[in-house]
Amino acid sequence: MKRIQYWLMCFITLLLCSCANKPISPETWLTKGVKVNLPAPHFDQVYHDQQLLTFSYNGQQHSLITMIDAQNDALSVVGLSTLGIRLFKIDYYGKVITTEQNIFIKELPSASQILSDIMFSILPIEQWQPLLPKGWQLIDTTEQRLLIDEQQQTVIEIKYRQPPSSQIRKPTNIKHHIFGYQIAISSME
Numbered sequence: 001m002k003r004i005q006y007w008l009m010c011f012i013t014l015l016l017c018s019c020a021n022k023p024i025s026p027e028t029w030l031t032k033g034v035k036v037n038l039p040a041p042h043f044d045q046v047y048h049d050q051q052l053l054t055f056s057y058n059g060q061q062h063s064l065i066t067m068i069d070a071q072n073d074a075l076s077v078v079g080l081s082t083l084g085i086r087l088f089k090i091d092y093y094g095k096v097i098t099t100e101q102n103i104f105i106k107e108l109p110s111a112s113q114i115l116s117d118i119m120f121s122i123l124p125i126e127q128w129q130p131l132l133p134k135g136w137q138l139i140d141t142t143e144q145r146l147l148i149d150e151q152q153q154t155v156i157e158i159k160y161r162q163p164p165s166s167q168i169r170k171p172t173n174i175k176h177h178i179f180g181y182q183i184a185i186s187s188m189e
Helices: 002-019 111-122 125-131
Strands: 022-024 027-029 035-037 043-057 060-072 074-080 086-093 096-101 137-140 144-148 154-160 171-176 181-187
Touching: 027 111, 060 111, 074 111, 086 111, 096 111, 111 144, 111 154, 111 171, 125 137
Parallel strands: none
Antiparallel strands: 022 096, 027 035, 043 060, 043 181, 060 074, 074 086, 086 096, 137 144, 144 154, 154 171, 171 181
16 A cells, blocks of 8 residues: 555656746757757737647647737747647746646647747847847748748748738748748637
């Protein structure tokens, strides 16, 4: 009986540790060999969006729901399964990112990759450009944003519903040409 109690306590401890808030470094991979710091969140406007994200990778599709809240110097992202089960929560305040991973699904990108894709799509170019490697650029055109490397190759392509304006645009599609995934984004609001 004591052995069962011991293993039960070990399991509960492991479960609690896996759900605990874990600080992560505020950085992201642009390619397999290029890593950059994420800009600290700074928003002049309040931004809220609830989205259905459909990931396409290696011929497979998987979906999740994200709830994004951004204001002042804080960004919060909650990821839910399509059944409403909470998968993760990310809070980025100042220069500190904490994540709470409730359930890990290997078919979906990591929470930190989802955070960087969101930040690439909603933050102004001026916040990103100083952090990009030499020769890299982020370019806004009428209905898309492109991340271009030093060899003028497109790394990330983001499409929007409406053209650039003073309002934070809501993306409809993110394609990462190097990592080979695509995210179709449907606003649920």
